[in-house]
Amino acid sequence: MSETVATIVGLTGVIVAVTDEVPRVLAVRQVGDGNGGDALPCGPFDPERQRTLDSGLRRLVAEQAGLDLRYVEQLYTFGDRGRDPYERMGGPRLLSVAYLALTQEQPVRGSGDARWRDWYGYLPWEEWRFGRPPSIDDPIRPALSRWIEEAADAAERRDREERVGICFGLGAAPWDPVRTLERYELLYEVALVGEALRDRDGSTATTATASPLPGTTMALDNRRILATALGRLRGKLAYRPLVFDLLPGEFTLFRLQRVVEALSGQRLHKQNFRRTLAASALVEPTGRVQSEGRGRPAELFRFRRAVLRAKPTAGVAMPTLRPAP
Amino acid sequence: MSETVATIVGLTGVIVAVTDEVPRVLAVRQVGDGNGGDALPCGPFDPERQRTLDSGLRRLVAEQAGLDLRYVEQLYTFGDRGRDPYERMGGPRLLSVAYLALTQEQPVRGSGDARWRDWYGYLPWEEWRFGRPPSIDDPIRPALSRWIEEAADAAERRDREERVGICFGLGAAPWDPVRTLERYELLYEVALVGEALRDRDGSTATTATASPLPGTTMALDNRRILATALGRLRGKLAYRPLVFDLLPGEFTLFRLQRVVEALSGQRLHKQNFRRTLAASALVEPTGRVQSEGRGRPAELFRFRRAVLRAKPTAGVAMPTLRPAP
DNA sequence: CACAATTATGCTCTTCGCGAGCATAATTAG
DNA sequence: CTAATTATGCTCGCGAAGAGCATAATTGTG
DSSP: OOOOOOEEEEEEEEEEEEETTEEEEEEEEOOTTSSOOEEOOEEEOOTTTOSSHHHHHHHHHHHHHOOOOSEEEEEEEEOOTTSSHHHHTTOOEEEEEEEEEEOOOOOOOSSSOOEEEEHHHHOGGGOOTTSSOHHIIIIIHHHHHHHHHTOSSHHHHHHHHHHHHHHHSOSSSOOOTTTHHHHHHHHHHTTOSHHHHHHTSSOOOSSOOSSOOSSOOBSTTHHHHHHHHHHHHHHHHTTSOOGGGSSOSSEEHHHHHHHHHHHHTSOOOHHHHHHHHHHHTOEEEEEEEEOOSSSSOEEEEEEOTTHHHHOSOOOOOOOOOOOOO | OOOOOOEEEEEEEEEEEEETTEEEEEEEEOOTTSSOOEEOOEEEOOTTTOSSHHHHHHHHHHHHHOOOOSEEEEEEEEOOTTSSHHHHTTOOEEEEEEEEEEOOOOOOOSSSOOEEEEHHHHOGGGOOTTSSOHHIIIIIHHHHHHHHHTOSSHHHHHHHHHHHHHHHTOSSSOOOTTTHHHHHHHHHHTTOSHHHHHHTSSOOOSSOOSSOOSSOOBSTTHHHHHHHHHHHHHHHHTTSOOGGGSSOSSEEHHHHHHHHHHHHTSOOOHHHHHHHHHHHTOEEEEEEEEOOSSSSOEEEEEEOTTHHHHOSOOOOOOOOOOOOO
């Protein structure tokens, strides 16, 4: 029960919106560290003003970007030693309670310099909508192969092979959109992300790569938090009606599908998507139609809240699709 | 960036084991509060000694109960104002990072007075293996009905009905074993758990109930943490091979089923459970058999790690069963 | 020893979710 | 009018899962 002052508690938010079929997260220019990279909106947890962690996060985002959030969910609390460079210089330990929040994209109004950024700009290997991400074939796969070769013994080699196979769907297992965190952590371990080099201080590239490291580097372990958030969101889409917090009150089924595709990072089978949706009774037609340029106008739908009463798991299905030939 | 000292960070663990088909959690006699109730093992987070939150939790449990844990997973961070009685008397805000941990039941060796307790002793309404829990019909259902009646207007009434229906499967929705937290929070709101009365200080029973309140009261919001853990565990059983961390290296399929049933709180269809398990290639026969008293001896199996390489989601199926007539 | 009770295990029947693809309807651009 | 484009309906087939019957291998008892 010693007065352990050497811990600072902070709140960090992954604020998500989808526009133009691009999933975006709110990012601020990093202030402290001098490298000018991106960072997630964050701030100290203030027990005086904040009744709950959730409300603290809401207030934080309201102040920094003038946004109101439609959905807020606690993600994870990060507290590993050394995640904060200040700590390595003798500062206090930083504990960050990370949150996932959803909203419609709205202009940023706050005092800070918060901007909407393409989520996949930070995690490009997660984007499979336009085919296999190039970064997987070029820097990632060969580096992982080398890493497997460098194993000390046969057992470690087998473990590494297994891990690579599971994470990137290179073995028997298919690509699993939810394993975002496992992938990021593997890439970090293999020093395929800038943070790994930075955190090793020397900045010595253990893994010599011809191509640049994939994805934009972020402050602290913020990219790990982004990966955590993406995995959580992808996983929950299928059994909780979260998408509707990213959409306006009325929307076409196609737009709904596009948002789901944007988040899951893969294309979905259109007819099956609609059939499953109809069967789930998750949406209901408003009776109005929307004509978007060419083609037959689409019917407008709205989220049907009443469905929560009847179904235990109410989420959108993700009918997978073979990769385009 | 003011030196906010008014926050204390603690670690709390839900340590789970299953023996004799009873799911148990580790509980200590509460020291401080005088009411002598049960509490979860917990301790301050010490940034000097603990490199990560996970290892901190492991160390804590090792010290308090002499247990080594086979699986550790962060659950949630609790930080609401007023969850700690000391805080209400002007003390610092208590932030608790809660963990779920699995192990085989082993004798408690530690310095503390930790004991294994029946999980359902704290959450009796979650136990459906022996039919509908009596507490649902007696104190819970009538109290919830009254609560619905007390709604201020029609809209609130509808909301309450919907919530009750979803939580307890009383409406169109079936009982969902995973919604443990929602249920606990509803019961708390309706003052059907002792903590609600205690936290309102006056201890005035708003909800007059003939029967005693269901489940053993715990310190702070520890029962909320228990409910969170149970829900998480139930949800993960189906897609992660967690059960095997509760079982010895070799086990019969029936024992495996019994453990899953104990945790999910419901009976499973035996033949289908085995068929699904066989199809999943999650276990492999050891070639040996075990004769347990009467009846045909059962074959012994072991967990087949290699399955992780091939399948993205490797968990035990939960073939539901109609309630016994 | 024969038989009942008990537990393990194999197999079938049926329904339903879902991947896949064909066909048709309703628009707009030229 | 026609082609292109998008929306939408329907079917086929496979495999997973709910439900239940049948059989095998034990133990304990009359």
